[in-house]
Amino acid sequence: MDANRSKLTFSLILIVGVLTVCPVVMLVIGSFSEGLTAFGSFTLQKYVEAYTDPALAEIILNTVIFVLGSSTLATVLALFLSYLNNRTDIPCKFMFRIISIIPMMIPHILFSVSWALLLNPSNGLINLVLKQVFFLDHAPLNIYSLWGMILVEGLLDLPIAYLIIAPAMASFDVALEESSKVCGAGPLRTLFRVTLPVLRPAILAAFILGVVRSLASFAVPSVIGMPGRVYVLATHLYQMIATGFSVDYGKAAAIGMSVLAASVTLILVYRALTSESEKYVTISSRGYRPTVIPLKGARIPLFAVVALLSFVLIVLPVVVLFYTSLVPYSMVPSARAFSLMSWKHWIEVLRDPISLLSLKNSLMLGLGGATLGVILSVFVAYTIVKVRTRAAGILESLSFLSFSFPGIVIGMGFMWFFVRTPLYATIWALLIGYIATYLPYGIRPLASAFVQVHSHLEESSLVCGASRMTTMRRIIIPLLVPGMVSGWILMATMFVRELTLSVVLSRPGTEVLAVQILRFAEDGLWGRLSALGIMMIFISTILVILANLVGARFKPMEGGG
Amino acid sequence: MEIKIQGVSKHYFSEGKTIKALDDVTLTIPANQIFTLLGPSGCGKTTLLRCIVGLESPDSGEISIGDEVVWSKDKGIYVPTEERGLGMVFQTYAIWPHMNVFDNVAYPLQTRNVPRDVIRRKVEKTLHFVQLEGFEKRPATKLSGGQQQRVALARALVAEPKVILFDEPLSNLDAKLREETRKELRTFLTELSITAVYVTHDRIEALALSDSIAVMRAGRIIEIGSPQKIYFDADHRFVADFIGRANLIPAKVVKQTENATVVESPLGVITCQKRDLAEGATVTLCLRPEFIRVAPGSGKEGANVVRGKVETLVFIGEAFEMEIRAGGELLLAKVDADTRTQVGDVLHFTLDPAHCLLVAV
Numbered sequence: 001m002d003a004n005r006s007k008l009t010f011s012l013i014l015i016v017g018v019l020t021v022c023p024v025v026m027l028v029i030g031s032f033s034e035g036l037t038a039f040g041s042f043t044l045q046k047y048v049e050a051y052t053d054p055a056l057a058e059i060i061l062n063t064v065i066f067v068l069g070s071s072t073l074a075t076v077l078a079l080f081l082s083y084l085n086n087r088t089d090i091p092c093k094f095m096f097r098i099i100s101i102i103p104m105m106i107p108h109i110l111f112s113v114s115w116a117l118l119l120n121p122s123n124g125l126i127n128l129v130l131k132q133v134f135f136l137d138h139a140p141l142n143i144y145s146l147w148g149m150i151l152v153e154g155l156l157d158l159p160i161a162y163l164i165i166a167p168a169m170a171s172f173d174v175a176l177e178e179s180s181k182v183c184g185a186g187p188l189r190t191l192f193r194v195t196l197p198v199l200r201p202a203i204l205a206a207f208i209l210g211v212v213r214s215l216a217s218f219a220v221p222s223v224i225g226m227p228g229r230v231y232v233l234a235t236h237l238y239q240m241i242a243t244g245f246s247v248d249y250g251k252a253a254a255i256g257m258s259v260l261a262a263s264v265t266l267i268l269v270y271r272a273l274t275s276e277s278e279k280y281v282t283i284s285s286r287g288y289r290p291t292v293i294p295l296k297g298a299r300i301p302l303f304a305v306v307a308l309l310s311f312v313l314i315v316l317p318v319v320v321l322f323y324t325s326l327v328p329y330s331m332v333p334s335a336r337a338f339s340l341m342s343w344k345h346w347i348e349v350l351r352d353p354i355s356l357l358s359l360k361n362s363l364m365l366g367l368g369g370a371t372l373g374v375i376l377s378v379f380v381a382y383t384i385v386k387v388r389t390r391a392a393g394i395l396e397s398l399s400f401l402s403f404s405f406p407g408i409v410i411g412m413g414f415m416w417f418f419v420r421t422p423l424y425a426t427i428w429a430l431l432i433g434y435i436a437t438y439l440p441y442g443i444r445p446l447a448s449a450f451v452q453v454h455s456h457l458e459e460s461s462l463v464c465g466a467s468r469m470t471t472m473r474r475i476i477i478p479l480l481v482p483g484m485v486s487g488w489i490l491m492a493t494m495f496v497r498e499l500t501l502s503v504v505l506s507r508p509g510t511e512v513l514a515v516q517i518l519r520f521a522e523d524g525l526w527g528r529l530s531a532l533g534i535m536m537i538f539i540s541t542i543l544v545i546l547a548n549l550v551g552a553r554f555k556p557m558e559g560g561g
Numbered sequence: 562m563e564i565k566i567q568g569v570s571k572h573y574f575s576e577g578k579t580i581k582a583l584d585d586v587t588l589t590i591p592a593n594q595i596f597t598l599l600g601p602s603g604c605g606k607t608t609l610l611r612c613i614v615g616l617e618s619p620d621s622g623e624i625s626i627g628d629e630v631v632w633s634k635d636k637g638i639y640v641p642t643e644e645r646g647l648g649m650v651f652q653t654y655a656i657w658p659h660m661n662v663f664d665n666v667a668y669p670l671q672t673r674n675v676p677r678d679v680i681r682r683k684v685e686k687t688l689h690f691v692q693l694e695g696f697e698k699r700p701a702t703k704l705s706g707g708q709q710q711r712v713a714l715a716r717a718l719v720a721e722p723k724v725i726l727f728d729e730p731l732s733n734l735d736a737k738l739r740e741e742t743r744k745e746l747r748t749f750l751t752e753l754s755i756t757a758v759y760v761t762h763d764r765i766e767a768l769a770l771s772d773s774i775a776v777m778r779a780g781r782i783i784e785i786g787s788p789q790k791i792y793f794d795a796d797h798r799f800v801a802d803f804i805g806r807a808n809l810i811p812a813k814v815v816k817q818t819e820n821a822t823v824v825e826s827p828l829g830v831i832t833c834q835k836r837d838l839a840e841g842a843t844v845t846l847c848l849r850p851e852f853i854r855v856a857p858g859s860g861k862e863g864a865n866v867v868r869g870k871v872e873t874l875v876f877i878g879e880a881f882e883m884e885i886r887a888g889g890e891l892l893l894a895k896v897d898a899d900t901r902t903q904v905g906d907v908l909h910f911t912l913d914p915a916h917c918l919l920v921a922v
Contacts, residue, residue, distance in 0.1 A: 452658070459616050460655035462642040463726075464669035464716065474668075478659045 023413030071210030073154030078161035107497035144228025168202035216406030267404030325530035345527035377442030407500025449483025569622030648717030
């Protein structure tokens with residue numbers, strides 16, 4: 001049995017190693033090469049060219065402002081929301097759960113597009129309304145700016161920041177605050193001297209994860225930044241490899257190396273912080289409830305703020321997209337607009353062969369990729385949790401590494417690799433890239449499922465006279481199903497909406513939904529874009545519902561004999 | 562059913578070192594008794610239990626349950642766990658969280674393909690026995706620690722096994738509940754007249770529950786006996802020390818009389834329980850704190866009377882714990898809660914020869 005286990009561990013290290021290390025190695029070699037076709041002929045030329053580009057300074061400045069701004073916005077909002085939810089008597093607390101989960105269903109590119117539809121300077125809906133109401137000549141608001149990018153990216157990173165800060169806030173031991181009050185400190189002093197410092201690891205972790213995500217973000221910089229000529233590193237890279245006449249993968253790889261290094265460093269810091277935070281925040285005994293602070297007069301206004309946020313995060317994007325998909329061109333909602341509504345854009349999309357192909361490809365990648373990804377995750381999670389040798393530790397670090405990979409950078413690494421194989425420009429290239437980049441999303445829920453399956457649960461079934469097969473069927477699989485379902489949902493929804501890796505790897509014939517939507521955005525075909533986008537949201541939702549139904553079927557009968 | 566263990570060894574290899582979890586253990590567990598394996602953590606008691614149930618395989622030796630050999634290195638026999646037909650309560654209870662109470666308890670019967678109505682009847686009966694009637698539909702995760710423990714017991718009992726094994730089943734309960742459950746368990750097991758093998762590191766649990774106790778250390782069985790024998794009459798210093806608090810004083814045998822052994826010690830000449838020891842042998846005198854008694858009145862020097870000064874006095878509720886300096890040794894004694902003794906008093910203490918225990922060094 002031990003021999004089998006170590007064989008399993010090593011083959012997994014090999015698979016995960018190839019998936020995660022290979023693109024990085026290819027990127028490094030690529031950055032020292034002449035070009036995609038002249039792979040391996042060593043040169044420093046690309047680094048010199050890339051880093052002496054006079055435009056780079058401004059791009060880096062933009063990137064820093066964008067990344068820090070949006071992470072700060074997301075963290076502050078998340079802190080505000082989790083405080084309201086856990087520590088105050090704000091009504092309708094179920095809303096907080098919705099805020100933290102539902103926005104993940106809305107693809108980033110569609111969220112960005114909906115804000116562009118609302119606030120773009122030429123025909124943004126809100127701008128049109130403001131111009132009519134106040135008789136203005138110019139649009140008062142312009143989303144195509146650094147501030148617009150920060151706003152949209154901050155809102156996009158809010159749910160993940162909330163998911164990190166809220167549990168820490170919920171397990172916060174109020175006695176720490178109470179003893180500060182006993183010592184004579186007022187509420188403000190207590191907040192800054194006790195509450196925030198104790199929560200610091202969680203807050204920092206949320207902030208750093210926000211930085212990593214916005215550094216890798218491509219949807220917001222491309223949809224909102226590029227029309228306003230505000231470039232950040234992600235769009236700078238995209239320009240070098242996908243637009244213009246002189247496509248230069250070597251130069252892009254040279255820049256990509258810095259982005260990757262920054263991202264990996266930050267993820268290592270994040271990891272150190274989250275393991276630290278377990279020591280920090282004291283989780284009190286069962287049945288413990290923190291004292292609730294009455295908001296009194298502020299209750300309703302604060303509730304209105306939360307309601308507005310959830311409206312902006314969930315309802316607004318979908319409504320704007322649906323509205324735009326029905327009207328012939330951008331117009332303020334009015335009787336005339338409603339009379340002109342038609343399914344014209346929808347029919348055009350359904351007649352467009354490339355849109356249909358992208359629908360088919362994304363659906364296949366979602367279904368097939370998530371299934372393969374979950375199967376691989378089951379084995380990896382099993383090894384990490386149950387085998388626990390030093391080799392299993394290496395496997396864990398390897399599988400965590402891809403968490404830090406910025407899609408567009410790692411996509412270039414894969415490009416250097418695939419161009420040398422028959423996989424180039426096939427759907428398999430996308431499949432492998434997706435699984436490699438999103439493996440942690442499958443492993444995490446499964447690892448916690450395996451942690452739940454204590455070896456005693458298994459052994460006790462054997463003692464009761466059940467065979468290994470019966471034990472597998474009645475004990476282990478049912479306990480793993482919830483983990484498998486959430487891993488599958490996470491991966492499938494990620495794959496259906498995948499953009500950053502796809503913009504690099506997708507080629508004619510392997511178009512996917514998000515890339516097709518980006519093309520529509522670049523061409524200003526907002527109507528078709530919205531129709532396709534609504535279909536995309538619809539597909540994600542159907543997949544989630546299906547996965548839950550399948551998961552429920554596997555649950556053993558409760559009660560009865 | 563009787564369990565016979567013969568020459569069983571089990572070694573682990575960890576970081577280049579060999580750990581002898583079981584070192585040539587030979588043991589017979591008598592039928593229909595509560596038999597406890599007691600020892601400090603890492604002594605191999607759980608490993609022995611897991612070898613009996615078949616979750617681990619020894620490196621050598623033979624194990625038989627009743628007339629059936631379930632494991633033998635030489636004969637190449639290995640009966641898998643699921644075919645041994647035993648019951649076991651795990652330290653973590655191992656209640657399956659995705660099933661309700663009924664399914665957890667019914668599981669052993671379901672794997673034996675017992676008809677549904679029989680299952681229903683037997684589960685009902687067993688739940689009644691462990692005082693959990695009406696909990697059938699309750700999800701297993703919605704139970705308290707004590708209730709989970711009883712579900713685990715019901716599951717181990719429902720198929721009426723001839724042998725039931727316990728792996729520190731009370732260690733996850735709080736002190737008060739542990740005491741209650743211990744009493745209940747004793748009642749249940751006596752009522753069933755079943756062979757029970759019980760693993761614990763808690764000496765009070767072992768003394769209160771068992772018919773026989775085997776004390777283990779470093780993979781070996783040091784001593785087997787009834788709780789009284791182990792407590793009052795241990796042969797080994799380790800056992801005497803482990804099973805209860807004891808003052809251990811170096812001594813030397815000076816004389817053997819008809820019904821006593823006399824030793825010389827820093828406390829003076831002490832008459833002890835009769836032991837078969839050569840004159841001049843170096844031994845350890847073992848005195849339990851509760852048998853060091855304050856001599857009434859002013860006391861007088863004589864046989865088994867020790868003069869000592871009270872150094873500390875701690876009130877622990879039902880008694881005082883007193884440290885006495887006598888003959889250069891510091892003795893721990895337990896005296897009645899209503900004593901008028903004070904720190905600094907010089908008193909005489911009597912040592913009953915029946916409770917002066919001599920053990921090998």
